[in-house]
Amino acid sequence: MTHIAKPRFRHxxxxxxxxxxxxxDYEGAVSTLCAGCxxxxxxxxxxxxxFELDLPPHRLAKLSGIGCSSKTPTYFLGNSHGxxxxxxxxxxxxxxxxxxxxxxxxxxVSGDGDSASIGLxxxxxxxxxxxxxxxxxxxxxxxxxxxxxxxATADQGAKDRRGGANPDAAVDLPSLALLMGATFVARSFSxxxxxxxxxxxxxxxxxGAAFIxxxxxxxxxxxxAGSTKSFxxxxxxxxxxxxxxxxxxxxxxxxxxxxxxxQEIVQHDGSVLRLKKLGADYDATDPVAALAYLQSHQTAxxxxxxxxxxxxxxxxxxxxxxTVEAPLSSLDEAELCPGADALAxxxxxxx
Amino acid sequence: xxxxxxxEDEAASSDHPGRAIxxxxxxxxxxxxxxxxxxVVDCQWACPAHTPVPEYIRLIxxxxxSDAYIVNWRSNVFPGILGRTCDRPCEPAxxxxxxxxxxxxxxxxxxxxxxxKDDIEGRLPRAPEAxxxxxxxxxxxxxxxxxxxxxxxxLGYELVxxxxxxxxxxxxxxxxxxxxxxxxxIDEELGYIYGIGGIETRYGERxxxxxxxxxxxxxxxFVGTGAPRGRDLDVPGRREAADxxxxxxxxxxxxxxxxxxxxxxxxxxxxxxxTAMDCCRTARRLGGKEVHVxxxxxxxxxxxxxxxxxxxMHEGIPIHNFLTPKAFTHxxxxxxxxxxxxxxxxxxxxxxxxxxxxxxPDLHMPCDDxxxxxxxENAFPWxxxxxxxxxxxxxxxxxxxxxxxxxxxxxxxxxxxxxxxxNIIWAVAHGHEAAISIxxxxxxxxxxxxxxxxxxxxxxxxGLHEWSYDNAISEDQRYQVPWRDQAITLNDVSAExxxxxxxxLAFRETQRCxxxxxxxxxxxxxxxxxxxxxxxxxxxxxxxxxxGPEMELRQRLNAPADNPEQDLYVSGELKTGRIMVKDEDICxxxxxxxxxxxxxxxxxxxxxxxxxxxxxxPACRR
Numbered sequence: 001m002t003h004i005a006k007p008r009f010r011h012x013x014x015x016x017x018x019x020x021x022x023x024x025d026y027e028g029a030v031s032t033l034c035a036g037c038x039x040x041x042x043x044x045x046x047x048x049x050x051f052e053l054d055l056p057p058h059r060l061a062k063l064s065g066i067g068c069s070s071k072t073p074t075y076f077l078g079n080s081h082g083x084x085x086x087x088x089x090x091x092x093x094x095x096x097x098x099x100x101x102x103x104x105x106x107x108x109v110s111g112d113g114d115s116a117s118i119g120l121x122x123x124x125x126x127x128x129x130x131x132x133x134x135x136x137x138x139x140x141x142x143x144x145x146x147x148x149x150x151x152a153t154a155d156q157g158a159k160d161r162r163g164g165a166n167p168d169a170a171v172d173l174p175s176l177a178l179l180m181g182a183t184f185v186a187r188s189f190s191x192x193x194x195x196x197x198x199x200x201x202x203x204x205x206x207x208g209a210a211f212i213x214x215x216x217x218x219x220x221x222x223x224x225a226g227s228t229k230s231f232x233x234x235x236x237x238x239x240x241x242x243x244x245x246x247x248x249x250x251x252x253x254x255x256x257x258x259x260x261x262x263q264e265i266v267q268h269d270g271s272v273l274r275l276k277k278l279g280a281d282y283d284a285t286d287p288v289a290a291l292a293y294l295q296s297h298q299t300a301x302x303x304x305x306x307x308x309x310x311x312x313x314x315x316x317x318x319x320x321x322x323t324v325e326a327p328l329s330s331l332d333e334a335e336l337c338p339g340a341d342a343l344a345x346x347x348x349x350x351x
Numbered sequence: 352x353x354x355x356x357x358x359e360d361e362a363a364s365s366d367h368p369g370r371a372i373x374x375x376x377x378x379x380x381x382x383x384x385x386x387x388x389x390x391v392v393d394c395q396w397a398c399p400a401h402t403p404v405p406e407y408i409r410l411i412x413x414x415x416x417s418d419a420y421i422v423n424w425r426s427n428v429f430p431g432i433l434g435r436t437c438d439r440p441c442e443p444a445x446x447x448x449x450x451x452x453x454x455x456x457x458x459x460x461x462x463x464x465x466x467x468k469d470d471i472e473g474r475l476p477r478a479p480e481a482x483x484x485x486x487x488x489x490x491x492x493x494x495x496x497x498x499x500x501x502x503x504x505x506l507g508y509e510l511v512x513x514x515x516x517x518x519x520x521x522x523x524x525x526x527x528x529x530x531x532x533x534x535x536x537i538d539e540e541l542g543y544i545y546g547i548g549g550i551e552t553r554y555g556e557r558x559x560x561x562x563x564x565x566x567x568x569x570x571x572x573f574v575g576t577g578a579p580r581g582r583d584l585d586v587p588g589r590r591e592a593a594d595x596x597x598x599x600x601x602x603x604x605x606x607x608x609x610x611x612x613x614x615x616x617x618x619x620x621x622x623x624x625x626t627a628m629d630c631c632r633t634a635r636r637l638g639g640k641e642v643h644v645x646x647x648x649x650x651x652x653x654x655x656x657x658x659x660x661x662x663x664m665h666e667g668i669p670i671h672n673f674l675t676p677k678a679f680t681h682x683x684x685x686x687x688x689x690x691x692x693x694x695x696x697x698x699x700x701x702x703x704x705x706x707x708x709x710x711x712p713d714l715h716m717p718c719d720d721x722x723x724x725x726x727x728e729n730a731f732p733w734x735x736x737x738x739x740x741x742x743x744x745x746x747x748x749x750x751x752x753x754x755x756x757x758x759x760x761x762x763x764x765x766x767x768x769x770x771x772x773x774n775i776i777w778a779v780a781h782g783h784e785a786a787i788s789i790x791x792x793x794x795x796x797x798x799x800x801x802x803x804x805x806x807x808x809x810x811x812x813x814g815l816h817e818w819s820y821d822n823a824i825s826e827d828q829r830y831q832v833p834w835r836d837q838a839i840t841l842n843d844v845s846a847e848x849x850x851x852x853x854x855x856l857a858f859r860e861t862q863r864c865x866x867x868x869x870x871x872x873x874x875x876x877x878x879x880x881x882x883x884x885x886x887x888x889x890x891x892x893x894x895x896x897x898x899g900p901e902m903e904l905r906q907r908l909n910a911p912a913d914n915p916e917q918d919l920y921v922s923g924e925l926k927t928g929r930i931m932v933k934d935e936d937i938c939x940x941x942x943x944x945x946x947x948x949x950x951x952x953x954x955x956x957x958x959x960x961x962x963x964x965x966x967x968x969p970a971c972r973r
Binding site for chain 2: 006
C-alpha cells in the first residue's frame with residue numbers, strides 16, 4: 001500500500017461544481033488495495049459522478065459488507081455517512097437505513113463474494129422490494145482476500161492462474177436482477193469510465209432499485225490469459241448495447257441525432273437519460289427482451305455492457321408501504337406516539 | 352518506443368525538446384533527448400550554469416552540507432557568494448510557484464550548504480605537478496575570468512589574472528555591498544580557486560593594450576572586464592552640481608574600498624535596477640536619513656528583482672515611479688535637489704510602451720546628494736581596433752554566442768564584457784563555455800565541437816512502495832530567512848542583514864522542493880490501462896485519450912493544459928488505441944502514479960545532468 005497521504009495540492013484550474021466543490025473534495029483516504037485494482041477505478045468513477053451531480057457529500061450514505069470491494073467506501077466520499085456491515089448483510093442494513101430516512105442517497109457497495117455467494121438471498125430480496133438505492137457489485141470473479149479462488153460469478157470454463165478450469169455455472173447478477181424486478185439494471189467495466197460515470201449518475205437519479213454489475217479485474221489473481229474478467233478479455237469481448245448521456249436539471253439538452261438512433265427516457269425527477277443505440281436495435285425499456293438479449297449474447301461469449309434495462313416510472317419500497325415522508329429522526333414524540341385514541345381507531349379498523 | 356522519420360529542422364526544437372512533429376496527432380515523446388527531462392527540472396533548466404538544484408537540496412536535507420557545496424561548486428563556482436547575491440532565475444521558474452504561492456528558497460538554501468559545510472579544501476582539484484606548457488591571460492579578475500581559471504588550472508594550464516584593483520573578485524568585491532556579502536566569503540571562495548595552483552595574479556596591473564598583451568606570447572586571452580562604466584545623466588545642472596552627483600557603481604566601489612564613508616542626509620537615487628537598490632540601502636547606512644528611489648518606469652517594470660525592492664522598502668526607503676529627471680537644481684555650486692517631469696505609460700499599436708509627459712506641474716525633490724544608477728556600459732578603450740578583432744555597430748566586440756571566441760582566434764570574451772550587463776551566474780556560465788573553447792583551442796581542436804553533458808537516468812525504486820527520495824509532499828509555506836536587528840544593520844554598512852537559515856529552518860525549506868529531477872518515466876508496452884495512475888494523481892496531470900494535434904489535445908485532458916511553455920509527455924499507441932498524455936506543468940513528482948501502477952509502466956527515475964566542463968574532459972583526449 002501507499003505510505004504517503006495523497007498531497008492536498010490540486011490542479012489550480014480544476015473545475016468546481018454548483019456547490020463550489022472540486023472533484024477532489026469527494027475523495028476519501030488513500031486506497032490500501034493492490035496497485036492497479038479495478039475497484040479503485042470504480043471509486044474514482046463514483047467520485048466523478050457525485051461531483052458532476054453536485055451532490056452534497058453529507059446527503060449520501062455508503063454501505064458495504066465484507067471483501068476487497070466492501071473496503072472501498074473508505075476510499076471515496078470521506079465526508080459522507082458510512083456503514084461497514086456483516087458479510088453479505090449490507091442489503092438489510094441499507095433497507096433499514098432507507099426506511100428510517102428516505103432523504104439520503106443510498107449507495108450499496110458489494111462484491112461478487114458478498115452478493116453472489118454469502119449474500120445472494122439478501123441481494124435478491126432488496127431488489128424485489130424496490131429499495132431506493134444504487135447497488136454496485138465490484139465483480140472480479142475471484143476471492144481476492146483469500147488468494148484468488150473462483151467466486152460464484154466466475155464463468156464456467158474460465159481458467160485460474162495455474163490453468164485450472166472453473167467447473168461450475170456462473171451466477172449472472174444482471175439476469176438475476178432482471179428476474180427480481182430491479183427497475184434499473186446495468187453492467188459496466190472499471191476500465192471504461194466514459195461508460196461507467198454516466199451509469200452511476202443515472203442510477204443515483206433513479207427512484208427504485210438500481211443495480212450496476214461492474215466488472216473489475218483483480219490484477220493480483222484474475223488478470224491472466226484464460227480469465228474472463230481480465231482487462232484484455234473484457235476489452236476484446238465488450239458488447240455495449242448503448243451509450244448513455246445523463247441530463248440533469250441545469251444541463252441544456254441538445255438534440256442533433258438521427259431519428260431512431262436515440263432512446264430518451266425521462267426519470268421521475270426530471271433527469272433525462274439519452275441512450276445512443278450502438279449496433280443492434282436495443283430497447284432498454286423491455287425487461288423480457290433484455291433478459292433474452294443478455295442470455296443469448298453471453299452464451300456467445302460476449303460481455304454485454306451498458307444500460308440493460310430501465311423503467312422510468314418506477315416506484316420504491318416507501319410508495320408500496322405508504323410510509324411517512326419525513327425521516328424518523330425528525331419526528332417528535334407526539335407524532336411517534338399518537339396516543340390511545342389513535343391505537344383504538346387502528347384496532348377498530350382491523351376488527 | 353517507436354521511432355519516426357522526422358526532417359532534421361522539424362525535430363526536437365530547443366523550446367520543446369523530445370518532441371517530433373508527425374502527422375495529425377502527436378508523436379511519442381523521445382525521452383532519450385536529454386533536453387526533454389532537463390526542461391522538466393525547471394530550476395536547472397533556468398539556471399545559466401544548469402546547477403542540479405534538486406540534487407543539492409536533497410543533500411542539504413540529509414545534512415550532507417559539504418556534498419551539497421561540492422555539487423554547487425562544480426556547477427557555479429561561488430556557492431557562498433551566489434547563495435547571497437544570485438539573481439536566481441531558478442526561483443521564478445520553480446514548479447512550486449505554479450502549485451502554490453511561492454517558489455522554494457533555492458538561493459538561500461545554496462547559502463546553507465556554504466554556511467554549514469566542513470573543511471572541503473581536500474576535495475578540491477589541484478593543478479598537476481608538471482604544467483602543460485600553455486599560458487592563458489585572463490583580463491579582469493571577476494567571476495567570468497575566475498571561472499575560466501577554476502576550470503583550466505586543474506588541467507595544467509598556467510593562468511595569469513590581470514586586474515586594475517589590488518584584489519580579485521571584480522564587481523563581486525566592488526559593487527555588492529558588504530551588508531549583503533561579507534568580504535570573508537569572497538576571500539574564502541577566491542582562495543579555493545587560487546589554491547588549485549598554476550594561477551598567477553597580477554593585480555593592480557591594468558591592461559592598457561591588448562596588442563601589447565598578445566605580444567607577451569600567451570596561447571589564449573580571455574577578456575572578462577565586465578561592464579565597468581556607469582551611465583551618466585546629462586541634464587541641466589549636472590556639471591554645476593557635480594560634487595554631489597555620483598555615478599552609482601563608482602560610488603559603491605568607493606564605499607567598498609573604504610574611500611567613502613559618509614553621504615548627505617537627504618539622498619535621491621535615480622534608477623530602478625539592482626544597483627539602485629544597493630545604492631539606496633548603502634546610503635541609508637552612511638548617514639542618509641531620507642533616502643528616496645526615483646524611477647522613470649512603473650514599479651512592476653523596474654529591473655530590480657522583486658526581493659531587492661522589498662528589502663529596500665523594508666528599510667524605510669520609498670520608491671517613486673513615473674518620474675523623469677529633468678534638471679539638477681543648485682545654488683552657489685551646491686546641489687539643492689532634482690526636478691522631475693511626471694510621465695505616464697502609453698502603448699502604441701504594436702504594444703510598445705512609451706512614457707509621455709502627463710502635463711502636470713513638475714515635481715521638485717530637495718536633496719543633498721544624488722546617486723545615478725541608470726545603467727552600465729561596456730568600454731574597451733584598451734583594445735586596438737586594427738588587430739583583427741571586430742566590433743559591431745554598438746561598439747561591442749563580435750563574439751560567438753557558443754564558443755565565446757571573438758573574430759581574433761585565441762581571444763575569448765565572457766561575462767558582461769561579452770554580451771552586455773547580466774549577472775554573476777551568467778558570467779560563470781560564460782566562463783565554463785570559454786574554458787572549454789580555450790582548452791580545445793590550445794589542443795588544436797575544433798572549438799565548435801562542444802562536449803555533450805553527462806546524463807544519468809536511474810530508477811529510484813527501493814521496495815514495493817519505497818523510493819530513494821522523500822516523495823511525501825510538504826505543504827509548508829516558504830520560510831523567511833531571519834534578519835539581523837535593523838538597529839544594528841542600518842548603522843553598520845558591513846553588518847550582514849540576512850543571517851541565513853539555521854539547520855532546522857533549512858531542513859523544513861528543503862522539504863518544499865518537489866524533486867522535479869525524479870522523473871515520471873512511462874513504458875508503453877507495460878501499461879494495461881487500468882487507470883490507477885489517473886485516479887491517484889493529485890493534480891490530474893495524466894490522461895488516457897485518443898491522439899490529436901497538440902493544441903486540440905491540450906483542451907480535452909482531465910485538467911486543462913493551458914501552459915504551452917510546459918510540454919506534454921506523450922506515449923505511443925496503447926492496446927485500446929489511446930495514448931497516455933501527461934501534462935508536465937504541475938506534476939508534483941510525488942511518485943503516486945508509480946506506486947499505484949501494477950505493472951511498473953510508471954517508474955520514478957532520477958535524471959542527473961552535469962554540464963560538460965573543461966576540467967572533466969577525459970585525459971585520453973589530451
